Amino acid sequence: xxxxxxxxxxxxxLSLGMSGCATTTSSPSNPNDPLxxxxxxxxxxxxxxxxxxxxxxxxxxxxxxxxxxxTCINNMFLNVGEIWSGxxxxxxxxxxxxxxxxxxxxxxxxxxxxxxxxxxxxxxxxIPNDFGVTLGVWxxxxxxxxxxxxxxxxTTRDGVxxxxxxxxxxxxxxxxxxxxxxxxxxxGLEAVQRREALLGITxxxxxxxxxPYSFVRDAYLQxxxxxxxxxEAEAEHLPDxxxxxxxxxxxxxxxxxxxx
Amino acid sequence: MNHIxxxxxxxxxxIYIASLVGLNANGATATTPNDFIEQSxxxxxxxxxDDPSIKMGDMVRxxxxxxxxxxxxxxxxKATRLSAGRYWREASPEQQDALANAFRNTLLRTxxxxxxxxEPSTTMKVLPFRGDVNADDVVVRTQLFRRPTSDPTxxxxxxxxxxxxxRIYDINVENIWLIENYRNQFAQQINQNGINGLIDALNxxxxx
Numbered sequence: 001x002x003x004x005x006x007x008x009x010x011x012x013x014l015s016l017g018m019s020g021c022a023t024t025t026s027s028p029s030n031p032n033d034p035l036x037x038x039x040x041x042x043x044x045x046x047x048x049x050x051x052x053x054x055x056x057x058x059x060x061x062x063x064x065x066x067x068x069x070x071t072c073i074n075n076m077f078l079n080v081g082e083i084w085s086g087x088x089x090x091x092x093x094x095x096x097x098x099x100x101x102x103x104x105x106x107x108x109x110x111x112x113x114x115x116x117x118x119x120x121x122x123x124x125x126x127i128p129n130d131f132g133v134t135l136g137v138w139x140x141x142x143x144x145x146x147x148x149x150x151x152x153x154x155t156t157r158d159g160v161x162x163x164x165x166x167x168x169x170x171x172x173x174x175x176x177x178x179x180x181x182x183x184x185x186x187x188g189l190e191a192v193q194r195r196e197a198l199l200g201i202t203x204x205x206x207x208x209x210x211x212p213y214s215f216v217r218d219a220y221l222q223x224x225x226x227x228x229x230x231x232e233a234e235a236e237h238l239p240d241x242x243x244x245x246x247x248x249x250x251x252x253x254x255x256x257x258x259x260x
Numbered sequence: 261m262n263h264i265x266x267x268x269x270x271x272x273x274x275i276y277i278a279s280l281v282g283l284n285a286n287g288a289t290a291t292t293p294n295d296f297i298e299q300s301x302x303x304x305x306x307x308x309x310d311d312p313s314i315k316m317g318d319m320v321r322x323x324x325x326x327x328x329x330x331x332x333x334x335x336x337x338k339a340t341r342l343s344a345g346r347y348w349r350e351a352s353p354e355q356q357d358a359l360a361n362a363f364r365n366t367l368l369r370t371x372x373x374x375x376x377x378x379e380p381s382t383t384m385k386v387l388p389f390r391g392d393v394n395a396d397d398v399v400v401r402t403q404l405f406r407r408p409t410s411d412p413t414x415x416x417x418x419x420x421x422x423x424x425x426x427r428i429y430d431i432n433v434e435n436i437w438l439i440e441n442y443r444n445q446f447a448q449q450i451n452q453n454g455i456n457g458l459i460d461a462l463n464x465x466x467x468x
Contacts, residue, residue: 030444067379071410078411116409123385125403126411204373208366210445210461218444219436226435236390238399238418239430239440241342 030214032145032155032221039147043213046152050195055202058195072115074197077190078126079105079114084168085129092137094230097127127231132161136228145217153220293419294389296426297400300333301384301417308378319372326371335420335427336364342429343442344450351455359455362462363442369466370438381407384415396421399432 033039062070082105089097104119104126112118120126135157136142143156154162177183209215226234304325313321330336340360341348351359387401397420403412416432430439449458 067407071407075409075411112409117411118409120403120410120412121405121408125414200373200377204370207373208370208465210442210449210458210465214445214448215441218441222437222440223435234435239437241345241439 030145030217030221032142033217034144035146039145039217040213042147042149043152043216046147046150047212049150050202054191054195055199057192058199061192062196062199070193070196073189073193075108075112075117076114077193078117079108079112080172081128081169082108082126083172084165085127088129088131088134089127091134092129092230097129097231100124101127101129128227130161131164132158132224133227135161136224137230142221142224145221153216155221155224158224292389292393293398293400293426294386296333296419297402297417298384298386300329300428301402304329304375305378305382305384308375309380309382319376322372322375323368326368326375329371330364330368333426333428334367335422335429336360336367338420338427338429339363339367339439342439343446345443345447347446347450347455355455355459358459359462362459362466365466366462377406379406381405383408385412 030036065073082101086098086101086105089095089101104124107119108114108117117126132155140157142158146154146156146159148154148159148162151162173183173186177186205212205215226237229237307325308322311321311325337360340356340363343363344351344359348356383405385403385405387403389398389400391398397418400417400419402415402417404415405412414432414434417428418430418432418437419426419428430437432438446458449461453461
């Protein structure tokens, strides 16, 4: 499973890289997206698969499972993920994040049984982290935006990070659960749960986005950039609309120091 | 660890107490940005939580509630102007009005979509204010808990002080700022079909 998935990702990276070379003649609307033409094709396929298969499954899951159970299952998967998030915070030199993440893991595992997120309720929000962010903190540029089959939004850097994340996730679960049937059911449940958590977002997206492809791309790139900057720096970062607008109509002192 | 968590916990407790005191003392007139968000967003949350028809997904009723929220608290003209960026000045006053109205409906649908997910146990926490209290352009940071023990969503509001009080002009959901996101889509549409093309595209979206 691990190897098959990894191969699929590598094949996707390669094929996108090659097809991208042939289709970059028209000027892309976003400089971070030189492979837009081929990305849009993969996006359309993913969207079709999502609407035909994943969304109905997630909706059925939402219909038959009580909210409390879904929140619990979601928290359990997030809780297991905290260990690898903490390792990445460590690799990024964010010691306070390491402490928060490990504290969350201990509190939620013991008092919350993995099922309740008591740490968030007490003001220690989850700090999502992965190896793609670590590579970013280490100074590796994102590279072109990529839409991967099934996985969706990524970049060259995050695709490489995803390989490490997937490997660790498989290793963690593989070590704990030896029964292959249960293990594969868990992977399935995790995928369905993740999709269910996003149902509201995709409904809104379909209703409001002018161009869902570019909405998703810009949202992904913004969010990843924010994660690389880190929670502390992020609190002080604001988009600067003055640069975009010709007239300095809003040249007022911001409540928070501007970045750059 | 204990020290950090304890500090966060005390901070939250303090804001909570402060907000209770603030509500009682100030009533409806919000002076600080945090009070403004606390009152405007919570009032809307409570309206939705108390209305049984909304829980059944009555989009007409939700739209009414959200519409009055936007009318009272959101500067959609500024949001439109910043999303259109340099193209705003190329538009005629009529086009600017049409664009702002079309985008207002898009905002309405965005907020309405978010409010259909509100549950009886949904709560908002306003985080401590970090900026300069006297500034005219500020950010209020909040976390939205759909349920008390679920992973919260970051919701930040960017406000401007106007003669009639604070007005929201940009929102940030999980590190994605609305205007920053829309301006690429706006630019793309304008480049392809002009400003009227963008207005048509928004209006068509809104009809769906």
